[in-house]
Amino acid sequence: xxxxxxxxxxxxxxxxxxxxxxxxxxxxxxxxxxxxxxxxxxxxxxxxxxxxxxxxxxxxxxxxxxxxxxxxxxxxxxxxxxxxxxxxxxxxxxxxxxxxxxxxxxxxxxxxxxxxxxxxxxxxxxxxxxxxxxxxxxxxxxxxxxxxxxxxxxxxxxxxxxxxxxxxxxxxxxxxxxxxxxxxxxxxxxxxxxxxxxxxxxxxxxxxxxxxxxxxxxxxxxxxxxxxxxxxxxxxxxxxxxxxxxxxxxx
Numbered sequence: 076x077x078x079x080x081x082x083x084x085x086x087x088x089x090x091x092x093x094x095x096x097x098x099x100x101x102x103x104x105x106x107x108x109x110x111x112x113x114x115x116x117x118x119x120x121x122x123x124x125x126x127x128x129x130x131x132x133x134x135x136x137x138x139x140x141x142x143x144x145x146x147x148x149x150x151x152x153x154x155x156x157x158x159x160x161x162x163x164x165x166x167x168x169x170x171x172x173x174x175x176x177x178x179x180x181x182x183x184x185x186x187x188x189x190x191x192x193x194x195x196x197x198x199x200x201x202x203x204x205x206x207x208x209x210x211x212x213x214x215x216x217x218x219x220x221x222x223x224x225x226x227x228x229x230x231x232x233x234x235x236x237x238x239x240x241x242x243x244x245x246x247x248x249x250x251x252x253x254x255x256x257x258x259x260x261x262x263x264x265x266x267x268x269x270x271x272x273x274x275x276x277x278x279x280x281x282x283x284x285x286x287x288x289x290x291x292x293x294x295x296x297x298x299x300x301x302x303x304x305x306x307x308x309x310x311x312x313x314x315x316x317x318x319x320x321x322x323x324x325x326x
Contacts, residue, residue, distance in 0.1 A: 079278055086116055087278065088285045091129055095289020096296055097309070098133040106130065107227040108309055111184045111316040119176035120168070124270030126226060127261060128279045129286045134255040136290050141248035149211065149239065150249050153232060154256045156212035160219025161257065165264035168224070177324030180225045184317030188310045190230045206238040215253075222257050223264075229254075 094109035109129075113122035168176070193199035214235040222228030232253060236246055265271060 091285040092289035096293035144248035152211040153215035156215025157219030160216035164223025174324040181317040181320030184313040
């Protein structure tokens with residue numbers, strides 16, 4: 076059960092601000108760290124239920140500046156591909172217990188760090204040419220699944236989008252549109268699976284200002300804070316929380 080006490084808000088408010096900073100200033104890839112942090116103190120289903128409406132609020136705030144700057148054919152391909160991934164995530168959630176999702180969130184958290192560091196160091200090489208269209212649908216499906224179970228669809232989507240050599244604005248616009256749609260897809264199964272409660276709704280209302288504050292800070296930090304410093308902090312948080320979640324899930 077979700078207890079809206081001082082301890083909850085002491086953890087949740089900074090986590091949501093951090094997610095907003097990621098969305099507003101450094102792409103949305105690290106925003107799912109909020110889920111990993113909340114899963115340390117909540118059942119995974121509740122952690123996902125608390126964060127989804129807040130991520131959707133951030134999506135709405137991010138849509139306007141990028142409106143119409145996406146490539147609809149690319150986004151549509153990945154959005155349609157995401158549908159079966161979301162369905163598989165819902166199927167698994169209905170049958171697995173919380174420990175399975177603790178391990179999944181933990182593994183995805185650590186895999187995200189490996190992915191980011193591997194790309195930066197040149198250990199992970201992306202395709203030099205644009206990947207075929209069916210890969211867009213396939214990576215969309217993986218993004219739909221990982222987004223459902225941990226709000227972490229960024230790396231699978233990036234495999235395809237980065238191969239297309241899009242400009243910075245077009246890449247961001249497609250990402251915003253794709254994950255806005257995926258989050259909408261997730262909302263209905265989350266509701267049917269009991270991941271939204273009166274307590275999560277109350278938490279959303281209380282945390283919404285922190286989501287908007289984080290997004291505003293992210294826009295400002297984009298011009299002031301080195302990207303490397305932000306992501307180093309992200310990696311430390313994800314390694315720590317991911318390791319703890321895997322340990323808790325297995326033991």
